[in-house]
Amino acid sequence: KNFPPGPFVLPLLGNILQLSLDNPLKDFERLRKTYGNIYSFYIGLKPAVVISGMKTIKEALVNKGADFAGRPQDLLINDVNDRKGLIMADYGALWREHRRFVLMTLRNLGVGKTSMEGIIHREIEYIIKTLEKGIGKSMSPQLMFHNAASNIICQLLFGKRYEYKDEFITKMVHSITKLTEMINGPWAMLYDSLPVVHNLPLPFRNVFTHFKTAIGLVNTLVTEHKKSRIPGEPRDFVDSYLDEQNKRGVESSFSEEQLLVEALDLHLAGTDTTSNTLLIAFLYLSSIPQIQERCQREIDRALEGKNRVIVGIYTCLATFRSLSRQAVIHEVQRVGNIVPLSVFHAATKDTELMGYTIPKGTMIIENLSSVLNEEGQWKFPDKFNPENFLNEQGEFIKPEAFMPFSAGPRACLGEVLARMELFLILVTLLRKFRFEWPEDAEEPDYTPVYGVTLTTRPYNMKVQLRVPQ
Numbered sequence: 177k178n179f180p181p182g183p184f185v186l187p188l189l190g191n192i193l194q195l196s197l198d199n200p201l202k203d204f205e206r207l208r209k210t211y212g213n214i215y216s217f218y219i220g221l222k223p224a225v226v227i228s229g230m231k232t233i234k235e236a237l238v239n240k241g242a243d244f245a246g247r248p249q250d251l252l253i254n255d256v257n258d259r260k261g262l263i264m265a266d267y268g269a270l271w272r273e274h275r276r277f278v279l280m281t282l283r284n285l286g287v288g289k290t291s292m293e294g295i296i297h298r299e300i301e302y303i304i305k306t307l308e309k310g311i312g313k314s315m316s317p318q319l320m321f322h323n324a325a326s327n328i329i330c331q332l333l334f335g336k337r338y339e340y341k342d343e344f345i346t347k348m349v350h351s352i353t354k355l356t357e358m359i360n361g362p363w364a365m366l367y368d369s370l371p372v373v374h375n376l377p378l379p380f381r382n383v384f385t386h387f388k389t390a391i392g393l394v395n396t397l398v399t400e401h402k403k404s405r406i407p408g409e410p411r412d413f414v415d416s417y418l419d420e421q422n423k424r425g426v427e428s429s430f431s432e433e434q435l436l437v438e439a440l441d442l443h444l445a446g447t448d449t450t451s452n453t454l455l456i457a458f459l460y461l462s463s464i465p466q467i468q469e470r471c472q473r474e475i476d477r478a479l480e481g482k483n484r485v486i487v488g489i490y491t492c493l494a495t496f497r498s499l500s501r502q503a504v505i506h507e508v509q510r511v512g513n514i515v516p517l518s519v520f521h522a523a524t525k526d527t528e529l530m531g532y533t534i535p536k537g538t539m540i541i542e543n544l545s546s547v548l549n550e551e552g553q554w555k556f557p558d559k560f561n562p563e564n565f566l567n568e569q570g571e572f573i574k575p576e577a578f579m580p581f582s583a584g585p586r587a588c589l590g591e592v593l594a595r596m597e598l599f600l601i602l603v604t605l606l607r608k609f610r611f612e613w614p615e616d617a618e619e620p621d622y623t624p625v626y627g628v629t630l631t632t633r634p635y636n637m638k639v640q641l642r643v644p645q
């Protein structure tokens with residue numbers, strides 16, 4: 177009663193036949209045009225409410241944050257991770273304790289501080305070496321950025337980095353990429369809609385296999401840590417967790433299974449998101465030379481006479497005024513729309529939104545895309561144009577609708593880390609190299625490939641050395 181309106185619901189199947197299961201974003205947009213910023217939608221027998229537009233999303237996630245901070249517990253992902261970890265933990269004591277612990281541990285390990293810049297810069301050195309090998313040639317940046325992002329988070333989690341051809345990182349990046357590709361793909365949707373298919377040997381079984389491989393890899397590292405760690409002297413996230421576990425005792429929520437899935441959650445959340453943002457950045461920068469050159473001129477000006485590797489650059493440049501490169505990073509994140517449907521939420525109690533009744537447990541699909549290109553919020557909603565983040569005086573501004581990390585109690589907890597990585601990698605690489613669209617390549621195709629995270633179609637870029645002016 178008083179549930180948001182929505183399309184006609186088929187028995188058993190719900191509305192899934194009305195979605196392109198390969199990429200439902202256009203269908204969600206079409207339904208929004210018919211039913212407005214809040215409408216219902218059935219995944220099989222499960223009711224979901226899709227919320228769109230800045231006003232509705234902020235009302236739900238910020239003003240009524242606690243009412244909408246749950247996570248659904250009856251999806252493929254919940255069966256795959258055995259209801260452990262942080263990302264899919266339901267709103268409550270366990271989630272609160274672990275979110276607080278992760279945030280504090282990341283801070284203690286240097287996130288947001290100069291020591292973290294050092295880790296990122298060391299990884300950038302490896303990216304530079306890889307690019308230097310390809311000077312004058314066309315190369316695909318895909319694996320390089322995935323490995324680099326994976327390595328940065330690996331160093332925080334496990335105190336280790338890996339050569340780009342190492343078996344561990346290759347397997348890990350492969351499993352993670354497959355997981356994020358499949359976890360909200362067509363087979364997952366079928367699994368979520370029809371419980372009768374759960375035990376059938378259908379392709380969603382591969383999600384369990386990839387997850388098992390990734391957990392096995394994390395487990396090896398945790399076992400190594402147990403042998404080499406000195407209690408009270410944490411080297412990384414795993415050591416910190418084991419210390420916390422000792423402190424709280426075996427009865428606490430700090431179990432070993434929770435550690436494995438939590439570490440994998442962080443690895444997964446910190447790899448594809450950042451690397452896909454970098455892929456989008458270089459797709460636009462290499463195909464729109466005017467924007468690339470403007471960034472380079474500003475970076476050269478800001479860093480004139482300074483060493484190539486500058487610890488402290490993050491704060492120095494982040495406070496620099498008139499930053500078209502800041503505008504560029506924000507515009508990449510806006511257009512890249514990396515996590516288009518965010519992570520699904522759930523209502524934690526019977527509540528109300530924009531005049532509609534939302535029963536406890538209802539799945540909430542947050543359509544972030546609808547905000548990042550919302551008419552009326554942006555000067556150029558449908559075009560890549562950094563002017564979206566500059567005012568009349570050419571100064572940087574951040575419109576309220578910029579929310580690629582979502583908002584409210586469940587907002588991304590890796591935002592500071594992600595922003596440091598994006599900023600330092602882009603600034604350092606743009607200073608040292610020029611990126612070109614290869615002459616023999618087809619016109620750039622900016623259409624994204626759908627998954628939990630959006631990514632680019634495979635592309636090559638040509639790399640040239642440049643001398644900072």
Ligand code: HEM
Nearest residue numbers: 263445446449450515518519581582586587588589590594
């Ligand atoms: C450009 C990079 C990134 C983007 C665009 C991004 C975006 C998001 C979004 C949209 C959510 C869902 C928020 C919600 O449910 O309302 C999320 C959650 C999350 N992100 Fe990120 N993220 C990025 C990088 C990272 C990194 C580097 C980490 C690792 C430290 C991370 C860790 C997490 C975690 C643990 C959650 C779940 C939080 C919770 O459920 O309480 N993210 N992220």
